[in-house]
Amino acid sequence: MYEALFQYIETRSGLRLTDDERSIIESKFIPKRLLKRQYFLQEGDVCKKIAFIVKGAARMFSIDDKGHEHIVRFGLESWWLGDHESFNLLTPSRYHIEVLEDTDLLVITTVHAHELRDEVRAFDLTVKAMDRQLSVATQKRIHAAISMTAEERYDDLVNTYPQFLQRFPQSMIASYLGISPETLSRMRRKMT
Amino acid sequence: MYEALFQYIETRSGLRLTDDERSIIESKFIPKRLLKRQYFLQEGDVCKKIAFIVKGAARMFSIDDKGHEHIVRFGLESWWLGDHESFNLLTPSRYHIEVLEDTDLLVITTVHAHELRDEVRAFDLTVKAMDRQLSVATQKRIHAAISMTAEERYDDLVNTYPQFLQRFPQSMIASYLGISPETLSRMRRKMT
DNA sequence: CCCGGATAATGACATAAGTTAAAAAATCAA
């Protein structure tokens, strides 16, 4: 269960974890299994935990006043779940986080995460690497949103995250791209 | 010149800087003045430096194959300039960073920034706080892009960054919102 | 294997936003 996380930390940090450090990590992360359609976070709650996905899939989305869902982020194996905005500002979240398959998580609280960054250098380096990676990915997504047509954004997604097409239904891909499912369906027909 | 930066670090980190630390910081940041329309970074260059804006304004933008400019980010006093993607991945930047007024910067290299994070704890905390703030802001912007109409996005900008309307021409605001200047002009008329 | 619910595709139409071109207004420099 924890093996995937150790692997992840070693790869990201470029450091080898000692047995001691592994125990520390095990003591701070709690395993949790969610069944398909269960929620990790609901709108209005403050996000006080983040989770490493060992196995499974999830989405983070909002619901607007017309009842439409907007997917801000997907999660798959070795990704993290949590609402950065709520987590960092301690404000009620505007989002839901729902797992789309039966999913195994390793959950850690804010406090434990801070402690762990101080106690295990590899973890601190990992978080820094994640922050960098996230800032790259989000900047790309913003650029895509303001400068590309829906078709170009879809192309981009197919190239960047081909696994999304296998794991998520088309209507959710459309929501992630910020277009209606009908538009995505038409685009796909035209492209083949 | 450095006073604004010291202030910024003390506020963000919640720590007081010693005279020693101030000297270290001064030794790593180089002051630089750019005149209106000069570039801090050009497309194709690798971004190896970031800069703190002491006084002035800037924009980071790309140019697509139709010659249209797309503004990804603005910069004002106490903000930072640099392309995260190029900076973190060491790839050639897809963006230009241009100052829009005569601008005073404090510039630091990647290497010096890393050293400084190790040597001055307040600086490390500041960078962490900045990363958090950035992840909040970018998540918000992504959500806005996929879930709001152009009009709602403009409203949001007016509330979140009212100073933008004073400092940047309307055509650049439109570019930042991902709409044509004509559309923004029409929206504004309708709203009054 | 068939049924029923979910997901995707399609068509007709409505609306939002882009494009092009021209005029009006604002800004800047001599």
Added chain:
DNA sequence: TTGATTTTTTAACTTATGTCATTATCCGGG
């Protein structure tokens, strides 16, 4: 101040995308 340049506004038209309704397809459970 004035003339030149840039920015903004406006209008007519095109294109992209959304909406609503309907049909087709897929898929899992009996």
